[in-house]
Amino acid sequence: MIRHLHALLPQPRLTMRLGALTALQAILQGLLLGTLAPILTALLRDRPDFAAARPWLLAAGAGLVLYGVLTVVATPIGFTAASEVSEQLRDRVLRHAMALPSGWFTARNKARLARALTADAGNIGQLAVSTGGPALTAVLTPATIVLVTATVDWRVAVLLAATMPVAFLALKRAGRISSEVETELENAATDIAGRAIEVGQAQPVLRAAGVGRSGTPLMRRALAAHREVYRRGLRRAVLPDLLYTAVVLAGFLAALALSTGLFLTGRIDPPEAIALLVLTVRFLEPLSNLIELIGALHAMDNAIARVQGILSAAPLPAPARPVRLGPAHDITFTDVTFTYPGARTPALTEVSFTCPAGSTTALIGPSGSGKTTVTRLLARFFDVTGGEVRIGDADIRDCDPGRLLERITMIFQDVYLFDDTIEANLRLAHPDATARELAEAAAAARLDEVIGQLPDGWNSRVGEGGSRLSGGERQRVSIARAFLKKSPIVVIDEAASALDPENERAVSDAVRRIAEDPDRTVIVIAHRPATLEAADRVIALDRGRVVQNDTPGRLRHVDGLYARLHGRYRAAGAWRITGDRPPRAGAEGEPWG
Numbered sequence: 001m002i003r004h005l006h007a008l009l010p011q012p013r014l015t016m017r018l019g020a021l022t023a024l025q026a027i028l029q030g031l032l033l034g035t036l037a038p039i040l041t042a043l044l045r046d047r048p049d050f051a052a053a054r055p056w057l058l059a060a061g062a063g064l065v066l067y068g069v070l071t072v073v074a075t076p077i078g079f080t081a082a083s084e085v086s087e088q089l090r091d092r093v094l095r096h097a098m099a100l101p102s103g104w105f106t107a108r109n110k111a112r113l114a115r116a117l118t119a120d121a122g123n124i125g126q127l128a129v130s131t132g133g134p135a136l137t138a139v140l141t142p143a144t145i146v147l148v149t150a151t152v153d154w155r156v157a158v159l160l161a162a163t164m165p166v167a168f169l170a171l172k173r174a175g176r177i178s179s180e181v182e183t184e185l186e187n188a189a190t191d192i193a194g195r196a197i198e199v200g201q202a203q204p205v206l207r208a209a210g211v212g213r214s215g216t217p218l219m220r221r222a223l224a225a226h227r228e229v230y231r232r233g234l235r236r237a238v239l240p241d242l243l244y245t246a247v248v249l250a251g252f253l254a255a256l257a258l259s260t261g262l263f264l265t266g267r268i269d270p271p272e273a274i275a276l277l278v279l280t281v282r283f284l285e286p287l288s289n290l291i292e293l294i295g296a297l298h299a300m301d302n303a304i305a306r307v308q309g310i311l312s313a314a315p316l317p318a319p320a321r322p323v324r325l326g327p328a329h330d331i332t333f334t335d336v337t338f339t340y341p342g343a344r345t346p347a348l349t350e351v352s353f354t355c356p357a358g359s360t361t362a363l364i365g366p367s368g369s370g371k372t373t374v375t376r377l378l379a380r381f382f383d384v385t386g387g388e389v390r391i392g393d394a395d396i397r398d399c400d401p402g403r404l405l406e407r408i409t410m411i412f413q414d415v416y417l418f419d420d421t422i423e424a425n426l427r428l429a430h431p432d433a434t435a436r437e438l439a440e441a442a443a444a445a446r447l448d449e450v451i452g453q454l455p456d457g458w459n460s461r462v463g464e465g466g467s468r469l470s471g472g473e474r475q476r477v478s479i480a481r482a483f484l485k486k487s488p489i490v491v492i493d494e495a496a497s498a499l500d501p502e503n504e505r506a507v508s509d510a511v512r513r514i515a516e517d518p519d520r521t522v523i524v525i526a527h528r529p530a531t532l533e534a535a536d537r538v539i540a541l542d543r544g545r546v547v548q549n550d551t552p553g554r555l556r557h558v559d560g561l562y563a564r565l566h567g568r569y570r571a572a573g574a575w576r577i578t579g580d581r582p583p584r585a586g587a588e589g590e591p592w593g
């Protein structure tokens with residue numbers, strides 16, 4: 001357990017110091033009791049021998065002072081150590097999570113991560129101090145008492161010593177069962193947390209379907225399973241706990257009986273009998289505490305294992321010597337094949353194309369054809385299964401992941417905003433931006449119109465996930481980030497979902513401006529005819545393969561996905577002339593069908 005915790009902490013020095021202090025205190029407790037027998041022997045006589053008692057009294061006094069000093073030193077370290085352990089763990093888990101591929105973040109793994117960062121990291125810190133210390137004392141003090149008892153009477157010492165391994169065997173069994181129960185309870189709790197996240201995400205759907213007033217069926221099942229695991233755990237733990245207590249009590253009673261027998265048969269004197277009585281009682285006390293501590297210790301060990309489980313999830317491999325990304329920002333996919341973790345069929349198969357630096361490439365294709373996957377692979381959310389993705393001369397797997405993301409801005413449909421002010425959300429893209437740069441970016445994305453209408457302007461909070469803004473407004477924040485970041489590669493997933501005409505125009509304008517910038521290489525998952533027409537190239541995907549790759553002008557005259565989409569827009573009269581929304585790619589009756 002100590003080893004596990006030690007391995008988990010980047011800086012274990014403070015906890016090691018606390019452990020050493022606690023161990024010293026525990027041994028000192030036992031040694032102090034060792035002064036009892038000679039003091040009693042010297043003083044409990046017809047004529048007390050103070051001269052013989054003095055050195056032992058002095059030693060006991062010095063020991064007590066040392067114990068006091070150790071307590072004074074250890075107490076503040078204990079307080080600091082608990083919060084420091086939790087902080088170190090949180091920091092380590094967070095750093096690791098940042099390097100994990102986005103495919104890792106399933107609902108269950110998100111719940112595991114949330115628990116590791118909140119409950120587990122906090123509990124490990126608390127338990128390491130509040131349980132680890134007493135547990136160390138509960139083992140070291142009785143062990144020292146056994147040695148000290150040997151100086152009074154070896155037979156009682158042997159009996160006490162024999163009690164310890166039997167007690168530890170019983171304790172091991174009780175601990176194993178309590179650990180199993182704790183793991184089952186934790187799994188059941190993680191299930192509930194996962195279901196809760198699911199309910200949160202699917203809430204609009206659940207409401208629309210009129211289900212879920214008392215939770216979804218899966219949630220109710222998870223709650224019932226947790227209750228059952230708890231009850232079963234209580235039943236399983238009773239017997240092993242009783243067995244351990246019985247073993248310790250039996251050792252204690254046997255030692256008492258032996259001491260009494262030795263006294264009654266005149267083999268030990270009254271002072272020795274009193275000393276043995278005190279030693280036996282002090283032996284029993286910490287040992288019997290162990291059964292209460294063992295559950296908490298295993299809970300800590302399980303929490304450590306859970307944190308370890310997250311830390312062992314493989315991050316995307318980082319190159320030992322990252323290649324520097326050069327000034328060229330052309331993008332090349334060569335024979336890229338990719339299968340999502342756990343999926344059977346590839347999402348992309350032998351996809352090859354080049355986006356010249358400064359150009360705009362529109363990706364089109366039916367729903368599920370692999371457009372989003374292309375953008376995810378470019379940002380290295382996942383690594384390709386086969387082939388390679390290059391920016392300039394560099395294979396993106398050879399680049400530092402942080403540096404890679406500095407060059408790319410993603411403008412997604414589902415923009416996640418942090419529950420902070422508009423300004424703070426924008427500054428994520430460029431923390432040191434001046435007020436002027438912020439204002440220019442906001443104007444370019446037409447976010448200034450939104451900010452002007454908010455009660456607190458730039459200081460307005462956007463709510464969790466940006467819930468206080470509409471979809472189009474959120475996307476304008478995301479576009480403003482792109483203007484602010486000035487990254488040479490921009491990936492845009494045009495909003496396919498319904499935007500009101502005002503937002504739609506604002507978003508289209510901003511996207512057009514980004515695309516027209518000759519310093520930016522843009523890949524856009526296009527849903528609007530104007531975007532398609534303005535693109536330098538159009539790449540059509542179907543079932544994960546490139547089926548067309550040419551200029552929009554030429555593709556219009558070739559039978560295929562693009563011409564069908566183009567014809568469909570014309571037939572629907574949805575080109576910008578009318579200002580109506582074009583039919584959504586992937587929507588019912590659209591040209592992919």
Ligand SMILES: Nc1ncnc2c1ncn2[C@@H]1O[C@H](COP(=O)(O)OP(=O)(O)OP(=O)(O)O)[C@@H](O)[C@H]1O
Nearest residue numbers: 340343347365366367368369370371372373374586
């Ligand atoms: N996280 C994932 N895990 C497993 N399979 C996935 C995952 N994301 C996408 N897929 C699958 O990969 C394929 C390509 O999906 P992708 O999202 O790239 O398509 P798309 O063209 O962007 O679709 P849409 O237009 O609906 O957004 C689909 O079959 C999809 O089911």
